[in-house]
Amino acid sequence: MKRSTRSKPAVKKGTARAKKATGEEAASDDQATICTVSSVLLVDDHPVVRQGLREIIRRENDFEVCGEAEEATQALAMFEDLLPDVAIVDISLGGKSGIDLIKDMRALGVPCRILVLSVHAESTYAERALHAGANGYILKQDAPRVVIDGLRRILSGEIYVSDRLAPKLLARLATGRPADFRDAPISSLSDRELDVLELLGRGVGTREIAERLRLSVSTVETHRANIKIKLNIDSASALVSFATEWLLSQQ
Numbered sequence: 536m537k538r539s540t541r542s543k544p545a546v547k548k549g550t551a552r553a554k555k556a557t558g559e560e561a562a563s564d565d566q567a568t569i570c571t572v573s574s575v576l577l578v579d580d581h582p583v584v585r586q587g588l589r590e591i592i593r594r595e596n597d598f599e600v601c602g603e604a605e606e607a608t609q610a611l612a613m614f615e616d617l618l619p620d621v622a623i624v625d626i627s628l629g630g631k632s633g634i635d636l637i638k639d640m641r642a643l644g645v646p647c648r649i650l651v652l653s654v655h656a657e658s659t660y661a662e663r664a665l666h667a668g669a670n671g672y673i674l675k676q677d678a679p680r681v682v683i684d685g686l687r688r689i690l691s692g693e694i695y696v697s698d699r700l701a702p703k704l705l706a707r708l709a710t711g712r713p714a715d716f717r718d719a720p721i722s723s724l725s726d727r728e729l730d731v732l733e734l735l736g737r738g739v740g741t742r743e744i745a746e747r748l749r750l751s752v753s754t755v756e757t758h759r760a761n762i763k764i765k766l767n768i769d770s771a772s773a774l775v776s777f778a779t780e781w782l783l784s785q786q
Contacts, residue, residue: 573690574601576619578610578636579652580628584675588623588652591679598686607631611639619647621686624669626653626660627730629749634660634667634726641668648689652682657782658703659721659729661696665704671695721781723765731758735775736782 575598577585585603592598602617604610607628614622622640626633637649650671651664661672670689673681674697681697688695696704724732727748734744745755759774768774 572597572599573620573686574599574617575686576601576610576614576617576622577603578605578607578622578628578633579625580605581625584625584652587679588682591682595683598683605629607633607636607639610636611643614640614645614647615643618645621648621650621690623650623652623682623686626651626655626664627747629747632726632730634663637664637667637669648686650682650685650689650695655733656699657733658700661700661704663726663729665694665696672700673697674699720766724762728758728762728765731755732762732778733782735759736778736780738775738779 575592577588577600579585579588582605585605589600589603592600601619602613604613605628607630610622610624610628624633624637628636631639633651633653637651640647640649648671649669650673651661651669652673652675653660653664654675655661656674656676664672671685671694673685673695677697677699685695721729721732730748731744734747739747741755741759742752744750745752748755759771763769763774766774766777768777
């Protein structure tokens with residue numbers, strides 16, 4: 536299937552003139568200019584977020600939403616079918632995570648730019664998303680203009696990161712080490728284990744974690760056990776304390 540990028544005429548303001556009585560056309564410098572329109576796939580499990588993104592994008596002449604998905608399996612099918620120019624992907628999706636989705640998208644070999652839009656302000660998430668193949672990472676707390684700026688920047692070939700996260704990421708790149716020593720053992724966790732740790736740090740219990748991540752309670756308990764082993768933590772209360780302290784260090 537052909538990529539959905541297209542061109543459409545867009546008349547510059549102030550250039551339209553009435554034709555002369557003789558029927559002659561306006562001067563050539565008043566002819567419509569060509570505006571390239573980039574197609575955008577939205578992936579977020581919250582309808583209100585997708586609606587907000589649609590409104591932000593609708594105001595721009597150089598972007599159009601070509602599709603929307605609320606979970607990873609649906610998103611991957613639409614991605615392969617629509618071949619968008621850019622995809623906006625949330626990290627926290629039910630079932631498979633957004634980071635896993637990005638890896639699957641890259642495995643298809645489609646030359647699409649990927650911008651992560653996430654509530655997670657922790658630098659660890661941004662680093663993992665970029666390693667998975669994302670071209671940019673911005674926060675839902677950022678101003679709407681950041682979404683459009685991010686889209687344009689990654690489409691031009693740049694890597695774009697929210698100003699709130701850039702210092703920690705640059706520190707990691709410069710030193711080869713986490714910006715905080717408490718991040719060091721975190722690198723051994725899987726993406727889903729990291730999701731569980733983050734929710735534990737926010738005071739969320741096992742059953743609610745299962746509901747939010749659309750996992751079984753037993754699966755969440757397995758993740759908790761694996762996290763304790765990898766981080767050398769010997770009790771549930773110590774795990775919650777570590778998760779809380781780590782989360783605070785990432786803000």
